[in-house]
Amino acid sequence: MRIEEHPVLQFDRGEKVTFFYNGQEVEAYSNETIAAALHAAGVRRLGHSPELHRPRGLFCAIGNCSSCFMTVNGEPNVRICVTRVEPGMRVEEQQGKGVVTP
Amino acid sequence: MIRNVEVLVVGGGPAGLCAAQAAASMGAKVTMLERDYVPGGQLVKQTHKFFGSEKQHAGERGFQIGRMLLDEIQADPNIEILPETTALGCYEDGVITALQGDKHLKFRPERTILATGAAEKFLAFPGNDLPGVYGAGAVQTLMNVAGVKPAQRVLMVGSGNIGLIVSYQLKQAGVEVAGVVEAAPRIGGYLVHAAKIRRAGIPILTGWTVKEAFGKEQVEGAVICQLDDKFQQIPGTEKTIACDAICLAVGLTPLTELCWQAGCEMKYIRELSGHVPVVSDDLETTKAGIYAAGDVTGIEEASSAMVEGKIAGYSAAASLGHSPEEAARLRQEAMEELRQLRSGPTGGKINAGIEKVKQDGGVVHVNLYRYSH
Amino acid sequence: MLISTGIPTEEDLQGVMPPAQRRKLGPVAMAECFQKIPCNPCVAACRQKAITMGNDINECPKIDFDLCTGCGVCLTKCPGLAIFIIDETYGADTALVKLPFEYLPLPQAGQYAMGLNRAGEELGWFKVVQVIKGSARNLTHTICLEVPKELSMEVRNIREGGYRDE
Numbered sequence: 001m002r003i004e005e006h007p008v009l010q011f012d013r014g015e016k017v018t019f020f021y022n023g024q025e026v027e028a029y030s031n032e033t034i035a036a037a038l039h040a041a042g043v044r045r046l047g048h049s050p051e052l053h054r055p056r057g058l059f060c061a062i063g064n065c066s067s068c069f070m071t072v073n074g075e076p077n078v079r080i081c082v083t084r085v086e087p088g089m090r091v092e093e094q095q096g097k098g099v100v101t102p
Numbered sequence: 103m104i105r106n107v108e109v110l111v112v113g114g115g116p117a118g119l120c121a122a123q124a125a126a127s128m129g130a131k132v133t134m135l136e137r138d139y140v141p142g143g144q145l146v147k148q149t150h151k152f153f154g155s156e157k158q159h160a161g162e163r164g165f166q167i168g169r170m171l172l173d174e175i176q177a178d179p180n181i182e183i184l185p186e187t188t189a190l191g192c193y194e195d196g197v198i199t200a201l202q203g204d205k206h207l208k209f210r211p212e213r214t215i216l217a218t219g220a221a222e223k224f225l226a227f228p229g230n231d232l233p234g235v236y237g238a239g240a241v242q243t244l245m246n247v248a249g250v251k252p253a254q255r256v257l258m259v260g261s262g263n264i265g266l267i268v269s270y271q272l273k274q275a276g277v278e279v280a281g282v283v284e285a286a287p288r289i290g291g292y293l294v295h296a297a298k299i300r301r302a303g304i305p306i307l308t309g310w311t312v313k314e315a316f317g318k319e320q321v322e323g324a325v326i327c328q329l330d331d332k333f334q335q336i337p338g339t340e341k342t343i344a345c346d347a348i349c350l351a352v353g354l355t356p357l358t359e360l361c362w363q364a365g366c367e368m369k370y371i372r373e374l375s376g377h378v379p380v381v382s383d384d385l386e387t388t389k390a391g392i393y394a395a396g397d398v399t400g401i402e403e404a405s406s407a408m409v410e411g412k413i414a415g416y417s418a419a420a421s422l423g424h425s426p427e428e429a430a431r432l433r434q435e436a437m438e439e440l441r442q443l444r445s446g447p448t449g450g451k452i453n454a455g456i457e458k459v460k461q462d463g464g465v466v467h468v469n470l471y472r473y474s475h
Numbered sequence: 476m477l478i479s480t481g482i483p484t485e486e487d488l489q490g491v492m493p494p495a496q497r498r499k500l501g502p503v504a505m506a507e508c509f510q511k512i513p514c515n516p517c518v519a520a521c522r523q524k525a526i527t528m529g530n531d532i533n534e535c536p537k538i539d540f541d542l543c544t545g546c547g548v549c550l551t552k553c554p555g556l557a558i559f560i561i562d563e564t565y566g567a568d569t570a571l572v573k574l575p576f577e578y579l580p581l582p583q584a585g586q587y588a589m590g591l592n593r594a595g596e597e598l599g600w601f602k603v604v605q606v607i608k609g610s611a612r613n614l615t616h617t618i619c620l621e622v623p624k625e626l627s628m629e630v631r632n633i634r635e636g637g638y639r640d641e
Contacts, residue, residue: 001251003275007579008149008163008614011249036248044233045319055319057233061240063137063188064221081240082138151554151615153514155532161516161552166612274578288478293510294555296481301632302578303595308479405513446511446533 002040019089034080050097107133110211112189115143116404117396117411118217119171124415126180129424137188142168147242154405192364213391213418220354220397228314234321238268238351245275253347257324258282263291265351269299280345283310354401364389368466373455374400384417412436482594493540502545502562506536520552551615570627576618578635588633
């Protein structure tokens, strides 16, 4: 959920854009990260751990940990907490360890 | 191609911003590497008014200070900011590499100021990997940068300044805070912060910890329990808290990878929250020409990080022959500011840590990263 | 204990409370600042030079209640939101408590807000006499709340939202 009014801050969210989460169209803003956009849309489970398949979500939000890895436009292991949304972007839950193809 | 630069500042948080500004004001050409879209570090997420004195912009809110510093350095022709650029490595010949998008950059700086900051600590308990268990920094990032509520009802773990402040910020953002649990028998952060959330109805439970988080796909609640004076859980004291997020504010540890790689002498200092580089009064590490400032030298308040940045910036500039007398005078002033900030009881721990850094022994020479790959 | 609960004790408060004699004379500031931390904007804020802390920025502020006029500038400048203005001369049975406020929504003058004590416990509905908005840069607002005189040392916050018109 987005904060509509804040006593101290004003948010410069940028323009409204849409992207695709697991094939579904999601509304977002151009200045926000994929993680923020998914949170605003109520998506907190971002994937599963590769071995025990436990649900995984955001932890650090500044690119330090690797809890938020997702596949973005076909590229696996993207830290969605530090990657901004782009119009039409395809964001998918990753299955297992992502394989990087050169 | 390797780029020769005069002063390279790694990190654009409070220490890095002030280091860049100080060095540039003496006439040095500064290049700043910042991994985020814009510099500012954690300052941009701080909505409360800062403590300290006028010299550290006390009374201004953190994000206002961040914006002010950023405006100043962006307008400074001596400073080049490289955003979205993450430092990757610090090599024996002094070369620093960085990633900018898909470009691999190489720099050979005459002086380097490492202002890489800190990372959040984690806490072991069953269910701590569930979605909805966040570091306090993540909560601040979602809430204060993106303007997105991280949850509806949050349990805060840790009553240091970050735990107390983020609880207050959650309430300001319209998120309920179920309470703050603190393992120690005492509140860790400033009591004015504690009083502020307490009178807003947020309970602070000292001598309590989170025992487990539960939920299927994400956090649906937490079990908290009391601790005895040896920090052991007391059976039978468990309470269930309904919450959809658990926010961990259990401390920070210096981000010292580049110091290790550079081969700086390192020491483990508990009071400074981890391994820190051994530095001189000028904040130069044991590798000539490499300085360290801010949380990377030990976890402290942002106001101290800003002053450390100034000291490192003036020192680096002076060592290159830029206005050495003026730089020495300003560095001296900054050192006096720092002494004052650390002179009270809250600075006692920091001073004890710094003393330990200065004492002989305890140095770790091994370049851990060379052997761990 | 303040250090374990965040709630100042009677003893803590006794040390910083303006004496009853002084409170009979008009508005006065009370700094609920009990811990040595490096911070001094209140000293710089006071036009009467009523707030001092010696040479050490870590000392707790001391208010000279004879010099203090209760103007409230320090209230909006204290980073800890720990300064309150108490005016026990406000009404026959009521006092005016001015408190710092940084939540939304803001009440409007004339509305009633739920008054809270230092533990966040409800004390009753009190009239908001005035809301002094902080500047765009400061953003700390001052809520002026009319409370029964015997609660002038108890009321320290209002609940945000749910304001009543009577």
